[in-house]
Amino acid sequence: MTRVPGRKAAQSAGTRRARTNGESRAEEDLRALFGQSTAVFASLAGPAHMLEAANPAFFAAIGGGERTRTGVPLGQLVPELADQGFLALLDQVYRTGKAHIGRDARVVLGEGAAAREAFFDFTYEPRVDAGGNTMGVRVIGVETTQVKHAQRLTAEHRALLEQIARQAPLPEVLEGMARVIEDLAPEEVLVSVLLADADGRHLRHGAAPSLPDFYNEAIDGIATGEGVGSCGTAAHRRRPVIVTDIATDPFWDDFRDLAEKAGLAACWSTPVLARDGSLLGTFAMYHRTPRAPQEADLALARVFADTVALAVERQQAEQARQAAEARETAARADLAFLLKASTALTSDLDATQTLQRLAAFCTPQLAPLCAVDVVEGGRVHRIATAAPTKGQQDLLASHLPVHDAADNTVARVLASGMREVARRTPTGSGPWQELGVTGYMCIPLMDRGSAFGTLTLLSTGEHPFDGHTVALAEELARRAALAARHARQYTHRVTLARDLQAGLLLPDLPAVPGADVATYYHPAGEGLDVGGDFYDVFPSTTAAGRSCSVTSADGEPSPPRPPPWSATPPAPSRPSCPVRTP
Numbered sequence: 001m002t003r004v005p006g007r008k009a010a011q012s013a014g015t016r017r018a019r020t021n022g023e024s025r026a027e028e029d030l031r032a033l034f035g036q037s038t039a040v041f042a043s044l045a046g047p048a049h050m051l052e053a054a055n056p057a058f059f060a061a062i063g064g065g066e067r068t069r070t071g072v073p074l075g076q077l078v079p080e081l082a083d084q085g086f087l088a089l090l091d092q093v094y095r096t097g098k099a100h101i102g103r104d105a106r107v108v109l110g111e112g113a114a115a116r117e118a119f120f121d122f123t124y125e126p127r128v129d130a131g132g133n134t135m136g137v138r139v140i141g142v143e144t145t146q147v148k149h150a151q152r153l154t155a156e157h158r159a160l161l162e163q164i165a166r167q168a169p170l171p172e173v174l175e176g177m178a179r180v181i182e183d184l185a186p187e188e189v190l191v192s193v194l195l196a197d198a199d200g201r202h203l204r205h206g207a208a209p210s211l212p213d214f215y216n217e218a219i220d221g222i223a224t225g226e227g228v229g230s231c232g233t234a235a236h237r238r239r240p241v242i243v244t245d246i247a248t249d250p251f252w253d254d255f256r257d258l259a260e261k262a263g264l265a266a267c268w269s270t271p272v273l274a275r276d277g278s279l280l281g282t283f284a285m286y287h288r289t290p291r292a293p294q295e296a297d298l299a300l301a302r303v304f305a306d307t308v309a310l311a312v313e314r315q316q317a318e319q320a321r322q323a324a325e326a327r328e329t330a331a332r333a334d335l336a337f338l339l340k341a342s343t344a345l346t347s348d349l350d351a352t353q354t355l356q357r358l359a360a361f362c363t364p365q366l367a368p369l370c371a372v373d374v375v376e377g378g379r380v381h382r383i384a385t386a387a388p389t390k391g392q393q394d395l396l397a398s399h400l401p402v403h404d405a406a407d408n409t410v411a412r413v414l415a416s417g418m419r420e421v422a423r424r425t426p427t428g429s430g431p432w433q434e435l436g437v438t439g440y441m442c443i444p445l446m447d448r449g450s451a452f453g454t455l456t457l458l459s460t461g462e463h464p465f466d467g468h469t470v471a472l473a474e475e476l477a478r479r480a481a482l483a484a485r486h487a488r489q490y491t492h493r494v495t496l497a498r499d500l501q502a503g504l505l506l507p508d509l510p511a512v513p514g515a516d517v518a519t520y521y522h523p524a525g526e527g528l529d530v531g532g533d534f535y536d537v538f539p540s541t542t543a544a545g546r547s548c549s550v551t552s553a554d555g556e557p558s559p560p561r562p563p564p565w566s567a568t569p570p571a572p573s574r575p576s577c578p579v580r581t582p
Helices: 006-034 056-061 080-085 086-094 143-165 170-184 213-219 228-235 258-264 294-344 350-361 392-395 411-418 467-504
Strands: 038-045 050-052 102-110 116-128 134-143 190-196 203-206 241-243 268-272 279-287 367-375 379-386 420-422 437-446 448-461 539-542 546-547
Touching: 038 056, 038 080, 038 539, 050 116, 050 279, 080 086, 080 102, 080 294, 086 102, 086 116, 086 134, 086 279, 116 143, 116 268, 143 170, 143 294, 170 190, 170 203, 190 228, 203 213, 203 228, 203 279, 203 437, 213 258, 228 241, 228 268, 268 294, 279 294, 294 350, 294 467, 350 367, 350 379, 367 392, 367 437, 379 392, 379 411, 411 420, 411 437, 411 448
Parallel strands: none
Antiparallel strands: 038 050, 038 134, 102 116, 116 134, 190 203, 190 279, 241 268, 268 279, 367 379, 367 448, 420 437, 437 448, 539 546
8 A cells, every 4th residue: 555645644634624613513503502692771761661762682672573663651562561570660660769680580572472481680770860850760681591591401401411321212312302492492393303214215203292193104204315305305415404384395295285284384304414424314393384494493403413313323332232242142042052952963873863862952942843854775764853742743753755756845955955944834745734834944964965864844823934043953954964974974884893803703612622611702992003803711820719811902911800701721730722813
């Protein structure tokens, strides 16, 4: 690889720029959400509190529009203040000449659907003439509504982050977040969160506590694509889509009647993206009337879209961890099962018993019913079966597959050497209905590339054969076939060795004058390299009487054993008469 000079520095600079841009956007969102405190001023005259002058912030605070005028009593211009005690405070200041200071005073400005909650720090100061007489009241205040909302937003957002950190269920986090935004928004808003499928082609319902159920059900599973409403388009474009009037926007052609039925008139949708840029879902804010977003609205959407992304990625990470642990646990269980089965399959050097143990291990872990068939002398023999009850086992054992039948599953697998798996009964005749068989798996038992038998697993009821079960059964069949092959080889070699050893025995015992000779044949122990056998017959005398000594194949005395032969020894004066054969 050729290193390009300056590449690392350029990459580092790019990373720093991306980080700086992200931080700058976050700061801008915070400023848009929290804003700057707005100072209001108004000058009131006389006991009727006639509005003589006010700054633009005052008129904006009380609602603007038709209220932007002077020469009108404040109680007439903002009548809702009377029931909230503010006009009484003005009367008190005008009457006593003493100032009044209020902190975090809550006031509801406007009426009906246009009403809004606001908070102020304010001072009512008396206006006096040169003679010291009160002629009016001066109102000076700072609107702290955004500060109060920021405090509530910060507290609620912190609570959401704590929920995510302690791994609260994702639906609980998303629904809680939606309700927080709906409560904090100055105007009515309905929040919806849709979550992307793994392939990113469809959006599923995540949370929408205030939208009608019929609407949530209708949009659950919508495709991502250009012109598929606000959310489908935002997911497709990977950037926000603002629809200020659903009734006229072409993106909503397929959903306009649905939106009208749900009472929705505007929808702003923001895509929820992972750190690597992949799609996680969408965050949408619906409105009952056509409406364009303010910068604070867009900032709020971005902040909570990032929160949704954090919650979804946290859940995905937890699911991935749990899945990895489950796979590890399953792998350990599979290894333990195969180890136990391998030990049992190789514990006895008998091919038939090996395959019978195979059937026993398959039931019930791999399937409720199992049969093992082998080919001997051109015919198929069922040598092992396993089932939950003896009646089922006898019924399964009574069925014998036909070796050359084209419609028989066992015959096809023996011929092809390939497994068959199906969610139906095996082809060919058999007691499938009586056993309640709903599926089968037939695996060949291979020896040097050819099938000498089959392992057939039968499912009943809702017991399916998944990929994991198929792989485990194939591995078990492979090990059983190898163990059976070794057992057959051992049996063949033992038979051959016995035939060879029988051919080396003496056909007749030699005649030994003065002695009756009997023989006992015992093979030499393991680890002796001498080829061939020999026999020695000789007398010996011990303190306990006459006995014998046996010389082994390597010429060393063997451990004491019962006499291998019995003889009447000659008189002590007679020489021994050894008989040796090669």
